[in-house]
């Protein structure tokens with residue numbers, strides 16, 4: 001099969017993927033592009049449509065920053081389209097709002113959406129304060145979280161920024177409203193507290209359920225491509241990123257059977273997060289409670 005044939009097949013595959021997402025909600029209204037046009041400057045593509053889209057996306061420019069808040073060991077992720085400058089911030093933390101706004105300003109970005117992967121129990125989200133300081137910013141969280149926000153997300157929704165997008169996969173178990181945000185080309189997944197690197201979110205408070213968490217991770221995250229990068233909401237050991245393949249092989253909890261997993265989760269005996277009693281009520285109202 002020659003390279004032109006492969007490229008045409010890839011383009012058809014991209015067009016098909018666009019059709020399948022046509023009926024799902026896209027937020028905001030800007031169109032989701034899958035870079036269907038052929039670019040004859042590219043070297044021959046030897047892989048499938050998904051790799052083709054990924055390569056095109058990288059070349060078209062996705063700005064990406066992993067940011068850390070040390071008191072809660074939380075990762076905040078900034079993603080932006082380098083051409084349009086539209087940006088999305090995932091899991092901002094109250095304590096690091098100044099840092100995040102400075103970076104957004106320095107990079108000349110326009111922050112469209114601040115999205116929380118769930119109603120966090122260990123820190124107060126920065127979303128509410130960011131909304132007060134950045135005109136036009138919209139907050140987003142899962143509808144199933146029970147929290148208030150401008151955008152209530154459901155399975156299959158897409159958050160678009162320029163030509164890029166994040167698609168919502170509901171991954172309950174740590175809480176009812178946990179979602180994983182998957183990049184349009186499935187090269188990256190922001191798993192919140194559902195899947196941590198060599199770990200997972202605890203299931204002993206809020207609406208925690210270890211069986212649901214196991215099913216979410218196996219059914220909605222481990223079904224992503226092996227090369228998909230895993231970016232969690234926390235890490236307590238200095239790790240920054242993993243892949244689906246690595247977690248399927250080496251995650252000490254999720255490589256076990258469901259029964260073994262439930263037993264592990266029932267015996268974690270972790271102390272309660274120190275801020276849980278202020279963080280949960282605050283995060284149910286976008287972090288604006290009492291500030």
Ligand SMILES: N[C@@H](CCC(=O)N[C@@H](CSS)C(=O)NCC(=O)O)C(=O)O
Nearest residue numbers: 121122193199200201202272273274275
């Ligand atoms: N010590 C921290 C809380 C640590 C903690 O419980 N982390 C959660 C995610 S934040 S609710 C978790 O699920 N951990 C899983 C694990 O195996 O560690 C604090 O006091 O805030």
